[in-house]
Amino acid sequence: MQGLAPDHREPHPKLHHEAHRKATMSGPNSEYDPVEVTPLKAEQVALMRDEALAAIAAAADLEQLKQVRLDHTGDRSPLALANREIGALPPQARKEAGQRVGQARGAVSKALAERTEVLEAEHEARMLVEETVDVTLPTARARRGARHPLTTGAEKIADVFVAMGWEVAEGPVVEAEWLNFDALNLGPDHPARTMQDTFWTEPADNHVVLRTHTSPVQARTMLTREPPFYVVCPGRVFRTDEYDATHSPMFHQVEGLAIDEGITMAHLKGTLDHFAARMFGEGISTRFRPSYFPFTEPSAEVDLICFVCRGAGSAEDGTTCRTCRGEGWIEWGGCGVVNPRVLRACGVDADRFTGFAFGMGIDRTLMFRHGIEDLRYMFEGDQRFATTFGSDL
DSSP states (O other): OTTSOGGGSOOOHHHHHHHHHHHHSOOOOTTOOGGGSGGGSHHHHHHHHHHHHHHHHHOOSHHHHHHHHHHHHSTTSHHHHHHHHGGGSOHHHHHHHHHHHHHHHHHHHHHHHHHHHHHHHHHHHHHHHHTOOOTTSOOOSOOOOOOOHHHHHHHHHHHHHHHTTOEEOOOOSEEEHHHHTGGGTOOTTOGGGSTTTOOBOSSGGGOEEEOSSSHHHHHHHHHHSOSOEEEEEEEEEEOOOOOSSSOOSEEEEEEEEEEETTOOHHHHHHHHHHHHHHHHOTTOOEEEEEEEETTEEEEEEEEEEOTTTTTSSBOTTSSBOTTTTTSSEEEEEEEEEEOHHHHHHTTOOTTTOEEEEEEEEHHHHHHHHHTOOOGGGGTSOOHHHHHHHSSOO
8 A cells, every 4th residue: 555656546436426526517508599499589589470460450440459469468478478488598698589579579569559549540430420419300308497487486576675675584384373373463263263274283282384474474573673674575375275277275475574663655555566567567556455454554455557458458459458357457465554463562662663564476476477377387397387487587
């Protein structure tokens, strides 16, 4: 063993194995040719691009183009799968393959955008033709309604008095018996309190009614305010009348109340003449006929000079005027000087203040104004009636 030279000694087995492993281990794949990966070959990429462009050009509408987009630009499209293969290439081969696939995908995206713009324009043009509406054709749509003449009539009446400096007052339609009757000098035995004239709520010992006139609003005004005041009170009222051409269990009234110092019947006459002229035209006046109402003293019925024949009682051709039936006057409502008992019941100093009140039916006023012969037309909800009289008064 000692005679052996150092260079002739056997190497250690472990060192010999390590040297052999290093000698046989492969290095970087610098000689790998990217064209050997089939999806990345130039002719294959060009084929996938051309197929996509052909499909885009063949799309006849937006729905077909949507499917083409999924087939040729989606995650499972040929170009998308080829793009994934680039990662398997050696670094020096990736650039060329990436440019080749990127250019193909760019060309497809550009073609898609251009084809989308064309098809959207065609779609809009087709819609303009196919969905054109001929506005001159008759329509079967439901008729449009109009504001009801009772609504516009009440507003016009209110406007007349607001222009004179009056105020509009309102109150509940379900009213206390005392305000509807007792405060207005309608005694316990007055026939208006009976079931034949008034709707009473149950139980009867609550003493609550559906108001039979809008006069309770006047009573509420006197109870809550200090004179002087001038108020007009339009609203619905209820009485147990038959429903026919001239009567209804529900109708509309407008009442006015003026409380001030020195109020006389002359003020009442001037107010009603102005009201009549505004509602029925210039030159229309009123006349008073003596009457009786518990809440006014003296009291009068108000007649309106016929606005058709102007009091002549006959038409131009000599026939009897149909509006006033030849009388020359039309009964309109009631009025009078407020009874001092009513003033005292509502807390007003009757020795210092006086006043006048009036009331007439809004429904009757509109029937006169428009020649409506049947009161029921106003409550039947026929659109033809509202569109004829309700748009403008």
